[in-house]
Amino acid sequence: MDDNNTPSLDPDLIGAIFKHIWARKAHERERNGIQSTDALDSEVGAGTSKKYRPTSTNADALKLSSELLRIFITEAVQRAATIAEAEGGTEIEATHVERILPQLLLDF
């Protein structure tokens, strides 16, 4: 296992993606929250401020997440590649991924 030499995902990139997703989720939540709460504005204010709080990630967790994602991606690619090769193709297509996807998702 030459994991040390294998290229890994940049934790910063993963962190940025995470933050992007979190921000979007928080915004959606906040938007839904305002429309659903007819309560006092003070309450809404408190809620919004809470939801606006950005989620943060610890550096080690980010590293771990990156590795997990890397393994997941390589596994998916390799499995899809075997399917593609079995079909004699040289290009992994969406259908190849679909075939291995259920089991892949269950394996992780």
Add this chain to the structure above:
Amino acid sequence: MQQIEACHNIVGIPQEWTIDMTGQISPTRRASFWKTKRVFFVTPQVLEKDIQSGTCLAKYLVCLVIDEAHRALGNYSYCVAVRELMAMPVHLRVLALTATPGSKQPAIQKIIDNLYISTLEYRNESDPDVSPYVHNRKIELIEVPLGQDAAEVNNRLLEVIRPYVARLHAVGLIQNRDYQTLSPVDLLNSRDKFRQAPPPDLPHVKHGEVEASFAVLITLYHIRKLLSSHGIRPAYEMLEEKLRQGPFSRLMRKNEDIMNAKLLMQRSLSHGAPSPKLSKMLEVLVDHFQTKDPQNSRVIIFSNFRGSVRDIMNALASIGDLVKATEFIGQSSGKALKGQSQKVQQAVLEKFRAGGYNVIVATSIGEEGLDIMEVDLVICFDANVSPLRMIQRMGRTGRKHEGQVVVLACQGSELKGYMRKQANSRSINKHMQNGGMNSFNFHSSPRMVPHIFKPEVQFVELSIEQFVPRGKKLKEDHTVETPPFREKLSVAESDLIAKYFHSTSESTWRPSLIAFPNFQAFPSKVYKVMHSCRTEMLIDSMQYLQGLTFPGGNGNFFVEAEVSSGDCFGVGIVEQHDSSSKDLLVLDNSPVANAQLGVTDSAELPMRTIRTKEKYDEPNSGCKSPQEHSYLFGSDFVSVDALGKVLIISVPSLYFEDVMHSKHVSPSTKELQNCLNQETYHVKTPDGIMQTEAVPNVTTSQTKSTKDDTLPTPRFCETDSEKEKMLDGVEKIPGTPGGTCETPDIEEIKALPPLADEHCRDLQDTELSPRLTNLIKIGVVPESPITDSGILKHKIRNESLIPDLASPAKLGTELLLRSSSPVENERGIMDNSPYGRNVSVMKDEMTPLVKMNPVSSTKHSPSSPLAETKTPLAHLTNSSGSKSWRLNSGEVATVEHVQKFKRLRKVGNCGKARSSKSMKENSIVSVANLAKSFSGASPIRTKHGRGKKKPENDVRTFIDEEAEVSTEAEISAEEEDDDNESYDDSFIDDRINPTAGSNQTECGRVDMMAIYRRSLLSQSPMVMQSTSFSPDCVASTSKDNGSGCSSGKMFNSLQVPQLESINQPARKYTESFQMEERISSESMPFGTNDFAIENKSMQSRKRKLSFFQLETIPAINLDQEFSLESEVGGKESSKASQQPQVDKITVNENEFDDDDDQFYASLDLDAVEAQATLLLKHQSEPPIEKQEKIVPPNLQNGGLQGSPSFDLGIW
């Protein structure tokens, strides 16, 4: 910001030139903006700070526009910034805008001074350049009478106020005698005046008193103002608060009027009577929303006092859904009400804009500055505010379309105050007329445009691009900004991204988890991450849902697992070893049973074949040369292959018998010892006996076969066998419920055979068969029960059943016959040459099993017959080779089934190994024969091998040759190889034992070597074959699967017999012993030895089988051991023909014991053996542990038997 948008849309200032900056932008960013942008929209504070810090490039500023210029008072940022700019040598224009410059002339003058204004332009609504943009704004003043309660409270308060005002008036500090018209502002002004210039005639002591009077009066008037303009509640709360502490409470606590007023207010509050202003306001609101759509119409209610905002909110809550109101207040948090943070304010405005609210109740915060959308109605809850604020309030409506302003004024002081302030603002307007040239002093400002330029008016068409909203608020609406990396992507790449990641487009591709259900029934190939249990569950369930039984793939695994579990063959190798050891012990018994079964089968065959066999035997005997035999066999096999299955099979069986006879004869002749004649005789006699016995057996078997042909009958047989198994205690058969019923039949069968040893064998065979069937059932449950039944009845039956399934009943019968014939051959071999026979029998049994598999695959049947023929050919060696070949062929045939076939193959390999061992033994008996037989076997193998097998066969032949030439060194090498192959030292020990035996006789050594090599070769070739066959397996059809199942069943059956033997070891042993005894009594010492060997070999075979099934390496070891044992036995028998059978038996037992020990589960076997052999076994057990130990038992045995101990000594 709206100003940017306005500038863009009106005069086309490019967006990239503009920037809005507030204090929220960091100074460093602001500095960069100051350098890169051209038009700045900044807060005055930012401007002030940046000018002071120098980040604003002030000398490049050309124009400063000041909005809401009326704030430029005192030290406000506007003033500071402008002062800073003016202090610099900068030429710039200042444009100040305001809707409410001020309520008094001095205030306006101050603004002009602060901002260095040189010209004043005044426009009102009626001016021609303003009127087009101003919509009609209806201002309505509603006088609201003070409520009854409020009026009463007001009177009480006036009562309280009057003496203080009178006192102050007496002192001369208040000029106005009418205390009703006094306002807090008046009092404040008076107090200021008093503080600056106290009246000289007033004694200094009185100052405190006057001060206190002022304070009280201010508070009271304030309360009164609240009362009139906002209602009782705010006034009451104010009073309550003031009475709680401070100087006011000290003075007023004892005042009766104030307490009365308070009580009055309390009472009216408890009544809940709304103030007239509130009710009037609600009236106006309802009227408004009746004429306008509540969804689209917006209303702002201004109140100067936060406490009244809550009152208004409460009142609005009472009019239902029509009004969705919210409050809009400042940030500061008071005692009663919490302020709203800026975010909440933004959210409120956002919702107000979106329609979430249609009424805002605002304090003065809503009057100016904030971007509140246009409203239709403005209600001023209190009228007595400065005209500035009133104008701002009115500015909230009438911008884009008509609006309405309602001013609620309470009769009395509030109304008067409102009127006065309106008049005030009108007077200011007069000042503004004519640019205020008469009223204000202006500051000169030089012309900035050089005089050489004469500006002219031009009409320019502005093409203004669509304004792209930006900024914080707008960002919320467009959270997904175009990421910068987009610009770096090629068109194809961005198309790809859009295909999979464009969240809005409908055509977004989403991976489907249900698109390929068929693929989910098989485990997908993995790279590094293994499948999880959840995936396996998914696969299982998918297979179940799809109703698929995958015999080739997963199905096989499952079957195997089931078999292993059912058979007590632990999945774990160790467990398997244990179970296998037990099984082996059982197998020892079972082998006998198998042999018996084979005999029974043979008995059936004899019916047809005996005659032929005899004929063949004659020629075979005449030939006597092993080579010829081998050739004959080979040819026979070939012919069989080429010929029809059934016929061929029968023929080979005959050949086998003949071969067996010839073999027996040949070994005996080779030995040249006394045994030769005796052996031959014995063989003959046993053969005859066997045949005779076989007849009844055959009848039974035939009946069974017929039954097999009919599904129910075979089932019965199977059930019988199962029952027997149950009785044995194995009871692994949970899968076969019918077994119990069948058991009686088996018992019956047993009862029949008891008469003769053969009968016993038959019984055992039947037992084995049921076990097999059970195993098969367990493992191959999905397969047809018929096959199971056939397996149960006999291996032959199984074969027949399988063929029946695939082919007509005739084929099945033929198969049965075939199977029987091989069995017969085995029997004959057994009878003739105990060594070779035993081995051959074992092989034959194995072969039948293998045959069964091939039979199951109809096409394979020929191969099986060939194998059978091979077995006969092998007499000794040839038979083994043929067996192995048969196995191979059968395997080949079955190879189609991948995993199952592999297992079968393995079994076949085992069988081959065994056969090879037997061959070796045979060769030991007759060295020349061995070599020839090997050669013969090799060609046969090659023939059967079909390409792939051929090389292996060649290898084997080479090995055989080597074995012949083999020296001790070679043996050692072989041993090493064996060791390598065999994981356990015990195996090595076993080998050593055989080697020791071989040492005694070179032939024996050679045999051992050959056996080892063969076993090794056979194993390897087996694998090779399996691999080679695998492709065939891919193409395998359902038939193939069936054969695979059958093979699995066969294996299972083998295992089952072991179990049975364990359970009924005593019986089997006793039976076998009896058989041996009988044979011995028949003057067949070799036969007894052979039996023992057979038993051993059977055990070994079983073990091997089990191991093979398990596919564990130990199996190979077992095979080797078996071969060793068989060789030893053969050697011993051949050499020790003189020696008593007992010795051989003991040797066998020793070997068995060794094997058992090696196999772990020897305890049961040992016990059984001990029971059977009693002292001998006990003696042998210790030696079993080690090779060296074996020797002593042999000696002991020899001593006991009194027979020559040559072999023992040699050992």
